[in-house]
Every structure is written in C-alpha cells, then in structure tokens.
Amino acid sequence: MTPLDWLSLLALLGIGGVLSRLSPRESRTYWRRFRRDRAALVGAAVLALVGALGLLGPLLAPDPRVVPGQALQPPLFFPVEASVPLRCLGETTVSGGTRLCHGTLAHPLGTTGSGADLLALVVAGARVSLQVALVTTAIVATLGTLVGTTAAYAGGAVDELLMRYVDLQATFPSFFLFVLLSYLFEPSLFLLVCLFGLLGWENTARLVRAEALQRVSEPYVRAAEAAGAGRGWVLRRHVLPNVSNSVVVTVTLLVPAFVLLEASLSFLGLTAPSVPSWGRTVAAGRGDLTTAPWVATVPGVALFCTVLALNFVGDGLRDALDPREVNA
C-alpha cells in the first residue's frame, strides 16, 4: 500500500462515515428521487464498475508490463493487416489478398506499442482516477465546509480575510500552475492530488458560507444559543446538516474536472511515468494512430465514460438533494 492508497482509503471511510449519518428516512427519500433519473442510475452503475476495478484491480489483472514481443496486438473483433504487429499472437486469415491478424483472448483489448496489455492498463488507470476522485472529494468537502462555516459564523475580519483569499484562489486558473509545478518538481500522484484538493475548494467555501449565513440567523439557532449552546454545538447540530447539500452540489461539479485535469497532465507527460494514468496511455498511442488506433481510443473511452458517469450522477444528486423539490 502506497501513501496514496492509505489516503484514498481514509477518504473512502470518511465519505462512508458521512453518508451513514443520514437517517433511514432521508436516505429513502433521496434514493427515491435519485432513482427516477435513469441517466444518473446508469452513471452510478458505471461508477460502481470503475470503483470495483479500481479497488480490486491489482487482484484482477496483473501489472501492465512492457513485453516488446507482443507489441500492437489488435483487440478482439478488430482484425488488422498482419504487418502491423511484429508477431501476430492470434490467428491470421487471408481475405481479399491481404493477411489479417486477429486479436486473442489473452489480450481482449489489444496491446500498446510497447507490448503492454490494454485491459491491464485500463484497470490500472481506473485505480488512478478513483484515487483522484476520492481524495479530492474528501479534501474539497472538508476544507470548503470548514472555511465556509468559519467565515459565516465568525464574521468580521476573519470572514473578510478568508473570503478575500477565496477570491484570490478563484481568479487563478490552476491548470497552468499545475503545468509549471509538474515541470519543475515532477510531483508524485500523491502530492498532485493533494494539491488539486488544496487549491480547488473556493466555490464550495463560498456556497457553504452563503448557506450558513442564512442558517445562522434562523430562529432555531437563536433559540439554541439562548438555551446555552456553544459555537461548536450550533455548528455541528444546526449549521453542518443544513449546508451538506450545498457541499455535495459543488463537489459533484468539481470531481469530474479534477479527473480530467489529472488525465490532461498525464497526457502532456507531466506526471510520474510510473503512474499508469489513462491520459498517459492515450498519449502513448498517438504515435501509432494510423496503424493501431485502438491504443489511443480504448483508454480514452474509459476516461470519457467515467467523467460522463460522474456528471450524470452529480446531476442526479443535485436534483435529488434540492430541498425545493418537496415530495415530488
């Protein structure tokens, strides 16, 4: 287990812990609303698959290893001219005067130009994307909630200072900072993912603050304070449960963007070469685009489906958690 694995596990436990705080009635209501959105259901199924692959990946598929002898094997049902792979591992047929090389069950999605199995690469990439999604979710939700509620509840100079910093972070397009950072430091995935989270919570904080400001002036908070409740109690008991929906809404918008950001940086070759990100595999396939288009397309399909699923689930969650939609 690498540090990032531990951090992801911690994030997973944290997210699970927060979810388990929902009362059965609440979870039933949310589930009933969520389930009506068919796209969100399909998205959830895709995410469950990616999650399972990411968690159990190392058990299911071997590490994608470079085996030069088996380079550029085509996927199943996608025969190519026999001259494309150095040595065809599957069966070869002749049709219309050209010899065709067929894919083998040993490499159902084919292999890359360096001979790594694409299925193994897709499984390994699922783990990377899963870790990006989990860790950034945990960091952004925690920091955004913390700063947002603190600013709303403390008010005055603390509020001003925190929100000015949030403004600063919001004006800053982080992609280019990450390009420079990756170039200068060649950071590990662990560091990169932490930085995504640390520099990405501004919108969450803003929304939480706005939501919390409304709650703080509600009569039930005044009543609790009059009854002797401390700040901690009010925050935990009254403010946090009320802002949690806003947190979910902003985080579901952010996470797909983080997954894409990591893939883009990997595509540019800016992340550690040992990390089998989907973006890196797509980049590796660019050189063989005319002869072996599957190398660049297969991991891209996985990435696209994951991000699409994240967006669909996010949209479904937003609708399900919308408090304005009562009993609908």
Add this chain to the structure above:
Amino acid sequence: MYRYVAGRLAWTVFAAVAVLSAYFALLVLAPDPDAAVFAFRAAARGADPEAAARTYEQLRGGGALPVRYAEFVSNVARGNFGWSFSRNRPVNAAVLDALPYTLGYAVPAAAFAVVAGYAVGLYGAFNRHTGADRLLSGIAFFGVSVPNFWLGIVCILLFAVRAPEVSVLGVELLPLPSYYRTAVVHEHGFLSAANARQLLLPALVVGTGAVAANARYARGEAAEYVRATFVKAARARGANGYRAAYHALRPALVPLITVLLSDLLATFLAGAYVTEVVFQVPGVAMLSYEALRAGDTPLVVATTLLPVLGVLLGNLAQDIAYRVLDPRVEVNA
C-alpha cells in the same frame, strides 16, 4: 463608477503580484538543475551557451532573495521574460510569433461557442422537457465530459486518417489534414481556405466543450426569465419567439458574462492547450509543450504565466461589465 473601477484595478494588481510571488516561490524552491547540466543541454541544442548562462543567472543567479524577487517582478512588469535557449531567441519574440496560430483557431472557436451555446441554451429554456431539449442537454453533457485531447485524436481518426474521400463540386471536403503544417501558411497565406481547413478540427474540438458549457449555463439562467411577466407581456404584445428570447437573454446576460470571462475562459485556455498539442498547431501552447520537453524554463514560465495574467484581466473586464450591464449592482469598491 470610477471608484469601483479603481478598486477592481487595485485588486487585479494585487492578484497579479500574488500570482507572480507564487511562481517565484516555485522557481526558488525547485530542485536546482546543475548549472553545468543546464549549459550542456543548451549547447547540445545548438543554443548560445553565453545567453543560456545569462538566463541561468537570471533564474537562479546570485544575490539576495528580495533582490531577485524584485528583479523577477519588474522584469515581468516590463514584459521581459528572458532568453529561450531552446529557440535561441528572446522569449517575447517566440511567444509573439506563435500567438497568431493560437488566435487563428481560438477566436473562431470562442465566437462559435458563445453564439451557438447561447442559442442552444435559450432554445432549451423556452422548450423545457421537450424531446429536443432532452437531446440537446444530452449532447451538452457529452460536450462537457469528453476530454479535449481524446476528442482531438478521435476527430483525427474519423475525419483524416480513416475518412473516405469526399468532394462536392470539385472542392475536396474529406479527408481533412490530420496535423497542422506551417508550409500551408507559407504557400497560401494565413487567411486562406487551405489554412482554415487545417484549423477547422482544432477549432471544432476546442469549441465543443465551450458550446456545451455555455449552453448549460445559458439554459439555467434564461429558464428563470422564461415565465417572467416582462416576457409574457412581450408575447402578449405580439412578440415572436426570437423577440421573446431576446427579452429573456438581456437580464440573463449579466450572470452569463460573469461565468464566461472567469470560469469558462480558464477551462477554454486549458482545453486549447492540450488540443493544440494534439493537432501540433505551432501556437503558444505547442511552444510551451516543446519548452517543457526541452527543459527551457524561461519559456515554460512565460507560457504558463501569460494565460494566468490573461484570465486576471478577463476577471477585471467581467467585474466592470457586470457593473455596466446591470445598473442594480451596487458593489462597494
């Protein structure tokens, strides 16, 4: 008004200084590539070793940190980004030469994204939950989810590598050129059909995500006004669909410009960066990418700093536009 603008201007300067400080801190903290290695790499690339050494001095050179910091900030403020040893010329000249290629596809893509995005969004807002709206929303989801670099590769496969030959009235439509060739510009000129043909795919790829994002925002914002009394009144006076849509668009424009100039500009630039690398358009992003590959730090710093400063200016323009477009906004400066 002037107070407000001055306030926003001061904030922009402050933010720019903060960005510069962050970049400077990264440069100082970065593991120091040995000066000898630096000079060797410069020489190996046929660069002028003396100029490279000067750049090295500029970047990591001696002197106390505050002095170097002041030098860095004043250099950037004067638009002096140093010497690019991989290109063997000043960084400014390299960036300025590359800029037209980037603008060549980015400007049409951005214009298309705004017009098409708002049109689709308004249509969706006025025809909510119809079949066409669902279809357009689905396509918008596709557009925001698809990674630009992968869409670019798929487009190259579909429209260039594996496309059948199609020509209409003697004009060759397909296949499109897969990668950008500067020779075309030298032969036919920058504003030629041949150059437009090879910029079509990059513009399309960069535009897709932006159209989708614009359409989603526009649909959400305009939906608030579809049932507003002033839209109903306009319809009652006999306004047709377009006129009614204009009535809803005007108030929705204010929040739309806010997202357009800050959030969307940032994602647009990031998307353009990878797209340019995919299609090998010799623009600023390609320049940056090659600088990354060559270890040309001054060029990397300039090409990653300029878009950030551009977004800061976009933010400033957004704040002022917000005030001009919506006289109700009373923001204390």
